[in-house]
Amino acid sequence: MTTLDAPRHDILDTTATGDNYLTHSRGFLSWALTLDHKRIGVMYMVAVLCSFFLGGVFALLLRTELLTPGRTIVDADTYNQFFTLHGAIMVFLVIIPSIPAALGNFVLPIMLGAKDVAFPRLNLASFYLWIGGAIFTLYSLAVGGFDTGWTFDTPYSTTTTAGGVIPVLMGVFILGFSSIFTGLNFIVTIHKLRPPGMTWFKMPLFLWALYSTALIQVLATPVLAITLCLLIVERTLNIGIFNPSMGGDPVLYQHFFWFYSHPAVYIMIVPAMGIISEIIAVHSHRHIFGYTYIAFSSVAIAMFSFIVWGHHMFTSGQSGVMNTIFSLISFSVGIPSAVKTFNWVMTLYKGTISLTAPMCYGLAFLFLFTIGGLTGLHCATLATDVHLHDTYFVVAHFHYVMMGSALIAMIGGLHHWWPKMTGRMYHEGTGIAGCIIIFVGFNMTFFTQFMLGSQGMPRRYYDYQPEFQTYHIVSTIGAYIMAAGFVTTAVCLMQSLMSGRRAPANPWGGRSLEWQCASPPRHDNFEHPPTVGDCYDFTPVVWDERQQGYVVDRALDTHIPHGKSPNTGGHQ
Amino acid sequence: MSHTDPSPHSAAHATDQPLVGHLVPVRILISTAAALLALTIITVAVRYIDVGEFNVWVAIGIAVVKAALVATFFMHLKWDRPFNVLVFVGCTLFVVLMIAFCVLDTSQYRDTQFTGNPPMAQETLDANAPGAPITQKKADINR
Numbered sequence: 079m080t081t082l083d084a085p086r087h088d089i090l091d092t093t094a095t096g097d098n099y100l101t102h103s104r105g106f107l108s109w110a111l112t113l114d115h116k117r118i119g120v121m122y123m124v125a126v127l128c129s130f131f132l133g134g135v136f137a138l139l140l141r142t143e144l145l146t147p148g149r150t151i152v153d154a155d156t157y158n159q160f161f162t163l164h165g166a167i168m169v170f171l172v173i174i175p176s177i178p179a180a181l182g183n184f185v186l187p188i189m190l191g192a193k194d195v196a197f198p199r200l201n202l203a204s205f206y207l208w209i210g211g212a213i214f215t216l217y218s219l220a221v222g223g224f225d226t227g228w229t230f231d232t233p234y235s236t237t238t239t240a241g242g243v244i245p246v247l248m249g250v251f252i253l254g255f256s257s258i259f260t261g262l263n264f265i266v267t268i269h270k271l272r273p274p275g276m277t278w279f280k281m282p283l284f285l286w287a288l289y290s291t292a293l294i295q296v297l298a299t300p301v302l303a304i305t306l307c308l309l310i311v312e313r314t315l316n317i318g319i320f321n322p323s324m325g326g327d328p329v330l331y332q333h334f335f336w337f338y339s340h341p342a343v344y345i346m347i348v349p350a351m352g353i354i355s356e357i358i359a360v361h362s363h364r365h366i367f368g369y370t371y372i373a374f375s376s377v378a379i380a381m382f383s384f385i386v387w388g389h390h391m392f393t394s395g396q397s398g399v400m401n402t403i404f405s406l407i408s409f410s411v412g413i414p415s416a417v418k419t420f421n422w423v424m425t426l427y428k429g430t431i432s433l434t435a436p437m438c439y440g441l442a443f444l445f446l447f448t449i450g451g452l453t454g455l456h457c458a459t460l461a462t463d464v465h466l467h468d469t470y471f472v473v474a475h476f477h478y479v480m481m482g483s484a485l486i487a488m489i490g491g492l493h494h495w496w497p498k499m500t501g502r503m504y505h506e507g508t509g510i511a512g513c514i515i516i517f518v519g520f521n522m523t524f525f526t527q528f529m530l531g532s533q534g535m536p537r538r539y540y541d542y543q544p545e546f547q548t549y550h551i552v553s554t555i556g557a558y559i560m561a562a563g564f565v566t567t568a569v570c571l572m573q574s575l576m577s578g579r580r581a582p583a584n585p586w587g588g589r590s591l592e593w594q595c596a597s598p599p600r601h602d603n604f605e606h607p608p609t610v611g612d613c614y615d616f617t618p619v620v621w622d623e624r625q626q627g628y629v630v631d632r633a634l635d636t637h638i639p640h641g642k643s644p645n646t647g648g649h650q
Numbered sequence: 651m652s653h654t655d656p657s658p659h660s661a662a663h664a665t666d667q668p669l670v671g672h673l674v675p676v677r678i679l680i681s682t683a684a685a686l687l688a689l690t691i692i693t694v695a696v697r698y699i700d701v702g703e704f705n706v707w708v709a710i711g712i713a714v715v716k717a718a719l720v721a722t723f724f725m726h727l728k729w730d731r732p733f734n735v736l737v738f739v740g741c742t743l744f745v746v747l748m749i750a751f752c753v754l755d756t757s758q759y760r761d762t763q764f765t766g767n768p769p770m771a772q773e774t775l776d777a778n779a780p781g782a783p784i785t786q787k788k789a790d791i792n793r
């Protein structure tokens with residue numbers, strides 16, 4: 079049993095001496111100028127959750143306004159600003175950075191077995207760019223706000239009198255660079271900093287997902303930057319690129335915008351799928367089913383995502399030929415998504431499922447993503463989309479994908495890695511309660527919107543026919559319930575910070591490398607270079623009563639050749 | 651205080667990697683620059699030769715050669731790993747894809763658009779614009 083004693087001893091030591099990344103150095107500057115990927119990840123997480131709160135407040139305000147036809151709490155112009163702000167904040171400040179920049183930054187190097195990302199300074203710069211983008215977005219509120227919708231569609235965005243359009247375009251431009259920096263960093267890190275033994279097909283699926291996401295971030299985001307620049311130039315100098323009265327082409331704007339923004343949807347969902355692959359495998363203690371299929375489907379989704387953008391433009395005046403091509407290719411995205419879903423379900427089958435809070439979020443994801451994904455097919459079908467376009471059906475569809483899937487996975491991942499990030503356990507019951515309340519509230523809010531939309535209620539409208547009111551009331555009450563769920567979750571996590579039980583190194587029985595370092599990890603992540611095994615082979619993971627957590631018993635691992643010391647060399 | 655101590659692996663990296671990247675001989679740099687200048691002159695020169703439909707293709711062809719020179723010599727792709735060439739070409743393909751789809755679409759719906767100058771542009775033209783790029787004045791359209 080000597081093989082078992084060695085790693086266990088290390089873990090106990092690091093926890094006992096208390097030197098971890100949180101206590102490694104103190105003071106405001108030690109955080110503000112840190113190059114530690116873990117601290118940057120935590121700062122990102124705090125910033126993203128603050129923005130999420132702000133975006134959520136706008137969501138509640140606009141749902142409240144929609145309780146009755148006509149005026150409920152605000153006038154129509156303010157309502158336009160509410161839904162624009164809700165959309166812009168949630169997309170650009172919350173969901174896009176939430177998984178890659180916040181959770182990814184924290185987890186990626188540790189999962190990989192590296193000490194940091196490839197360019198730590200670029201990483202910090204990316205965070206400050208995010209702050210800069212957020213400041214510009216808030217500044218735009220001070221100078222008159224913006225009511226263009228988060229898509230900034232021309233010609234409205236070039237002609238509206240709202241004063242905050244240019245600042246917010248600047249803000250989103252800057253946020254784009256923050257996103258590119260993160261993506262670039264992750265690509266280089268995964269290529270260059272894999273330790274010996276960590277081959278591509280030994281990487282956890284979350285890393286495959288982050289890699290695919292990074293590819294999209296690097297390839298697509300520059301297009302958004304250029305488009306927004308052109309829009310600023312158009313608005314200030316009237317040069318006639320997008321404005322039809324100057325000879326411009328507004329449909330071209332939509333082409334440029336959606337060339338980024340459809341892939342952006344996959345910047346949101348692909349890393350979420352990665353989290354789900356981890357959660358489902360770890361919490362059902364069963365080897366992930368179809369590893370290579372899930373890995374390659376992430377890359378396939380990333381590639382497909384670049385050739386389907388026109389499905390947002392079926393009714394924009396886009397030509398019939400392009401409509402047909404885009405409709406056809408859009409259906410093909412369903413294939414890799416379904417491959418993933420079936421593999422997750424197969425992983426659950428005959429697994430030893432622990433119904434922990436992360437697993438509840440994982441199951442919620444499976445349910446909501448299936449609805450969100452399948453209703454996408456309605457929207458990709460040309461004939462039905464003419465009816466459904468710009469109705470609440472589309473709103474419900476993308477909320478099922480972006481919120482019900484991406485954000486739910488993010489919150490699930492937050493619970494999953496919370497013990498690792500903070501070194502504290504949260505109260506399991508409260509966490510699960512939060513998940514259930516959110517799940518119920520979410521479905522109440524958005525399932526009703528499928529009905530509203532298919533009956534013809536257009537999105538972004540301030541006023542509506544009285545027959546829609548019942549659905550709107552149910553939807554708004556659902557939003558309140560969801561808010562209560564998020565408050566429950568926040569209370570649960572706050573309580574854990576104050577008085578949570580100390581977390582063991584491996585509370586869930588995970589096998590990937592982040593569970594083989596202390597909770598919270600040391601400043602340089604690993605005391606000894608970790609041994610890379612099959613990260614989904616849970617047979618050597620055994621419960622250890624002394625630590626109240628799991629340990630990896632290398633004697634039981636059939637994949638590591640015995641009698642050979644773990645590799646300790648440099649990076650390839 | 652702030653994190654200043656370099657982590658062990660970055661220190662190790664600093665020693666086994668040269669401080670300066672690959673150096674390109676000045677002769678190559680100068681001849682590349684000369685070739686670029688020559689091509690610029692050619693670009694201007696072919697402006698005076700009308701080959702009809704192929705005008706644009708000639709211009710794009712010269713631009714591609716220039717871009718290739720910059721990428722190969724100035725951006726060191728010639729001496730980098732082949733993988734970097736693959737990345738570069740791959741990214742270019744994405745640009746081509748985007749432009750091609752947009753152009754394909756606009757060419758499809760072009761004949762549904764109104765002909766003539768758009769109102770705001772026409773206003774400018776009618777007022778005063780002797781050297782304006784859009785030379786078709788309202789009087790010409792009405793004729």
Ligand SMILES: [Cu+2]
Pocket residue numbers: 339340343386387389390
């Ligand atoms: Cu899309």
